[in-house]
Amino acid sequence: MPAVPDLLLVPLALLALQASLCHGACVELDSDTEAVANEGFKLGCISCKMRGEVPATASVDWYFRASDETEFSHLYSYDDQRAQIIDPRFDGRLGWNGSKNTKDLQDGSIYILNVTFNDTGTYQCIFTRLLMYTNYEYQTNTTKIINMNVVPQLTRGLASILSEVMMYVSIIGLQLWLVVEMIYCYRKIAAAGEEALRESAAEYLAIASESKDNCAGVQVAE
Structure with missing residues (x-):
């Protein structure tokens, strides 16, 4: 009889471990907002999936509005592990810095090389996530806004x-x-x-x- 409680503890321990991994692996942190000219800068964008047990796929789209502009322009797209730089002002200067080797993205950060003062402005990061339940699919959208300022040197x-x-x-x-x-x-x-x-x-x-x-x-x- 004493062996029965021990057997019950095994699945409980596995469930606790799985819960800790699902909830502790992703933390939504705000991005830095002050970049230094002629250096690299990471634009952080994290959107944690609340239901870790549900399979999902996600894509990330970045938009940019310069400080002297009124409309956002499509900057960057990452979908199905393929990246595309859309705004010609950032050709050769953008790189993916988010989740790797998975379609279930939670980190959609990008990295800008050789930051210029023209990069000052508002960046918009949009997560499009498709949750795949047993009998249906559900799409969610999460938007993050980052106001980046470029300075000559870090203050x-x-x-x-x-x-x-x-x-x-x-x-x-x-x-x-x-x-x-x-x-x-x-x-x-x-x-x-x-x-x-x-x-x-x-x-x-x-x-x-x-x-x-x-x-x-x-x-x-x-």
Whole structure:
């Protein structure tokens, strides 16, 4: 009979592992928005599939609207593991940086080479996902918007500077606290040692005095 509960634990453990893999493998993070001229830049676009157990296929389309334009133009397409650069302004400068070796895309990021100031603008990433259930198919669309700014050199935000300052302050404060703690412990140990020496000396004097009194009493009796 004890073997039955053990057998039940096996499928439960497998289900827990599968759930952790399905829900923990994909995290939707916002893309960076500040690119440096003449360097590469990753435009991040992640759309996690909520039902990990459902088979699906997905395609990704990117659109671009420059800062001096009013309409979006089709920039890039990725479908069935094939990529196509559509906007001639980005010929030879765009590469796929998302999910690989799968049609069930969740990461639709792209990478821009040799960023120019003309690349400043709004980028639109559209996921088209087809969920294939047993008796029907269901299509979903997810859109991500990224406002990218191109700068001559990377600038650090106030939050980043403050976090670094606080890190150094914390390190210095921790070191000072350790020094104070060491001094306190040393003084406490030293005081305990002195007290022990005084007690030993007092005990020695008491023994010596008692021995002297005993010797005096013996002499008087003689």
